[in-house]
Amino acid sequence: MTDAIVIGGGLAGLSAATALSSLGLDVHLFESKPFLGGRATSYSIPLADGTTEEIDNCQHILLKCCVNLIDLYRRLGVEDGVEFHKEFYFMEPGGRVSHLKRxxxxxxxxxxxxxxxxxxxxxxxxxxxxxxxxxxxxxxxxxxxxxxxxxxxxxxxxxxxxxxxxxxxxxxxxxxxxxxxxxxxxxxxxxxxxxxxxxxxDTYEMGIPKVPLAKLYGATLKHVTGHEKATVEQFDPERGICVDGVWHQAKAYVSAVPADRLAKLVPQLPIEFGAFEASSITGIHLWFDRPVTAMPHGTLLDRSIQWFYNKGEGKYLMLVVSASDAMLKMQRQEILDLALGELGEFLPAVKEARVVKAHVVKEPKATFRAKPGLEAKRPEARTSIANLFLAGDWTRSGWPATMEGAVRSGYKAAEAASTYLGRPGRFLIPDVA
Ligand SMILES: Cc1cc2nc3c(=O)[nH]c(=O)nc-3n(C[C@H](O)[C@H](O)[C@H](O)COP(=O)(O)OP(=O)(O)OC[C@H]3O[C@@H](n4cnc5c(N)ncnc54)[C@H](O)[C@@H]3O)c2cc1C
CATH class of the missing domain: 1.10.405 (Guanine Nucleotide Dissociation Inhibitor; domain 1)
Structure with missing residues (x-):
């Protein structure tokens, strides 16, 4: 019988599967989508001018204190795909820049x-x-x-x-x-x-992927049997998981799906699923006909747009607005007009440049809302079902909803599942201090 089945191929599922397989266990991973990476992914989009572009599902950055995520990069052999930046740029309207560095x-x-x-x-x-x-x-x-x-x-x-x-x-x-x-x-x-x-x-240094997110997280996993386009429809501790009407059995199961999916899959778990409210992020991709900046990134003060990232020779910028609930109600053109107006206040070259193409991605369920009182409701890896373990950025990872939180949760679930399987492994790396 298969040793472990992991449900969900986001960072939590990838880290749980990678950790378990490193013990020589036979691990199968089931993912709904045709690719791995979950929310931290990239994809091709057709644009109004008839071209396609591969874009990240929003810029995903990490800090050097994300020690478990960096460990996962090493295990996947993709650590060279991330570049660390030692300087932050706080920009005031008008363009004045203050540098934050060691x-x-x-x-x-x-x-x-x-x-x-x-x-x-x-x-x-x-x-x-x-x-x-x-x-x-x-x-x-x-x-x-x-x-x-x-x-x-x-x-x-x-x-x-x-x-x-x-x-x-x-x-x-x-x-x-x-x-x-x-x-x-x-x-x-x-x-x-x-x-x-x-x-x-050095823990503030910001890691920015040099390659599309799909290249970091979408590679075929070594030593794990992946099943993509495979939505787990049912879970039963005895029979296993049901995908397309077929049951697959294992000795242990790791769920690495978001809270609302787990609520449907295993509603009997004593978890207050309703407590996990979503918070949104909006990403705005702008391609200009000429370079508008030589800076690698900048954080924009006093405006709605919080960050820009230079994704290609100053001509392709990605703008990010976190906690962007107000933007969910806005039309695409309204968002673009706002973004361009604001960006021009910081980067004057934007006013002269022509936007060749643009794309807006609203992610209403980007992360859970880390409100007071929620921490105690985040579930641990062990559950009331002996052979079922939980991972996911919303579980009790010790971190907020981030890539590091997801990997920590995956490692914690792998530790609990491997102990249950009689092959205990230690994967979680403690925080730097
Ligand atoms: C726009 C945006 C920007 C972000 N920016 C950052 C950032 O800069 N830095 C950072 O650290 N974090 C960032 N995050 C947060 C980060 O992406 C997440 O915390 C992390 O990727 C969550 O990983 P996960 O594995 O827990 O969940 P997910 O990535 O959601 O993975 C869950 C997987 O389970 C699959 N699944 C669901 N149901 C089933 C089923 N029934 N059967 C099989 N598979 C199923 C889904 O398809 C998905 O692939 C951002 C998130 C978003 C949306």
Whole structure:
């Protein structure tokens, strides 16, 4: 009999299957779509001018503190497909740029020079920000209510000014966690700041794939039998999984599907599925007739568009708006007009350039909403069904809904499943600090 069946070929399923197969176990993976990678994928789209382009399902970035994701890259042999950037660019309307990069001082003081030089914050803001960073350092392990309060509650408690909240905290944290500060559990905000900004001097470095996401995650898995275009319709602990009316049996099962899918597949699990609300991300792809920037990326202050990424010689830019619920109601042309108007305020060359083609991707269910109180509802890998284990970015990974969270969940499920199978393996790499 097959040792393990993994349901879902997103990053959680890929990492669970890769980890289990590394123990020499016979692993089968079933994925609905014709390709692997789940939400972190790329695909070809036909455009209005009759051409096609391969685009990522939104820019997916990681930080160097994503140690399990980086480990998965090594296991898949794709680590060369990601390039790490050591500098962030905070851009004000009008185009003034402040650089955030490691300086001479050791962690946690390594950004001191950058913050002192930054033009987008006042001196009073910088001092207040320093105090809040110190408070994160001191309160991180001591404070017990961080899962119950919002990040905004905490920032106000620490006297952070509206300018500082908008131009620093919101800019960084909403992009990382994909919910507004007034809905974000403070524990997640703490984690991003601690691991990305304070714990070590290189963990903030941003990894950007150099290849389409499908090349990173879509490669055929070695030592795992993949079944694509194979939707699991039913699960039964005794009979196994049912795909196209055929039952497949294994000794253990790992579900790596999103919460709403699991609710249909195994409704008897004691999980409050309704607590997992979705939060959206909108991606805007713009191809210009000429280069509009030489910068690799930039974060845009005081506007709706939060980031741009230079995807090809300054002529192809991808813009990202996290927690983009307001955009879900907007028409494509309205979004394009807004995006171009805003982008022109930061990159003046945009005003002279002609848009050759454009594409808007709204992802209403990009991630779950990491609200206060939700952490306790995220399920562990073990379930009330002895041979069923759970993975997925929404499970209790210890991280918010990110690629690192998905891989952590996959490794945790693989550890639990391998123990059940009598071949215990250890895969999860602890956080850097
Ligand atoms: C627009 C967007 C931008 C993002 N940006 C970032 C970013 O910059 N950095 C970052 O770290 N994270 C980012 N994320 C989040 C990240 O993509 C996810 O957290 C992660 O990919 C989730 O992986 P997963 O395996 O848990 O779930 P998924 O990727 O959703 O995988 C689940 C898989 O299960 C399959 N499936 C579902 N039901 C069945 C079934 N019944 N039978 C078989 N297969 C089934 C699905 O087809 C899917 O492939 C972004 C997400 C989106 C949508």
């Amino acid at each position: 300086g001479m001082l050791p962690a946690p003081l390594h950004f001191t020079e950058s913050f002192f030089a930054a033009t987008y914050l006042t001196l009073a803001d910088k001092i207040t920000l320093g105090r809040a960073m110190l408070a994160i350092f001191l309160e991180r392990k001591r404070r017990m209510d961080l899962d119950q309060i919002t990040m905004l509650d905490w920032l106000r408690e620490k006297g952070q000014t509206p300018n500082l909240i908008e131009r620093f905290w919101r800019q960084v944290l909403v992009s990382a966690i994909n919910v507004e500060l007034d809905q974000m559990a403070a524990s997640h905000g703490f984690q991003v700041m601690w691991l990305g900004f304070l714990a070590a001097s």
